[in-house]
Amino acid sequence: MRCMFYLLFLAIVISLSACAGTKIVRNSMPGLDVTGKKIWVLVDENRLYSDFTVGLDSVWREFASSNKMEIEYTYNAALSLHPVSPAALFESCGDSYLLRTFVSGSSKTQTTDASGMVYGGATVEYTSTMYSCKTQQVVWKMILTADGSIPTYSQRKLVSGIFDDFKTNSILKE
DSSP states (O other), rough: OOHHHHHHHHHHHHHHHHHHOOOOEEEEETOOTTTOOOOOEEEEEOGGGGGGHHHHHHHHHHHHHHHOOOOEEEETTTTTTEEEOOOHHHHHTTSSSSEEEEEEEEEEEEEOOTTTTTEEEEEEEEEEEEEEETTTOOEEEEEEEEEESSSSHHHHHHHHHHHHHHHHTTSSSS
């Protein structure tokens, strides 16, 4: 009987964690401070998940403006003949930071409820890595998993997640 209780509890925990929404895994160098620095944003489109990166520039500009941060935005289309490389941006970005983002995965889920009704959802996973332009070394990294049903919602979650992390961890001081 006790075993059944634990199995039921485990099933509930797994169900709730599957519906948990946005999940962020992140790490940064101690003492990182981007206040007053220009962030060079490089977004690489993945042809399979282009809906999750096309139009991301307007979301970045909105959040950068409201947080008084200067950005330089570059977008590499998946089929671009001459994509901009991080090395090319390192030559231009001086003592600032380069933040590179791409969609690292997407999945669709389908579940059946107790009455037999089928319902589904989707998730998208973004990987964002920030480099020091001086040293070209990684100083910050975040993997965000968000609801992927509506691409514009996922884009907002990505950029707001980045700015929330910057503020929460004193990487961007107000």
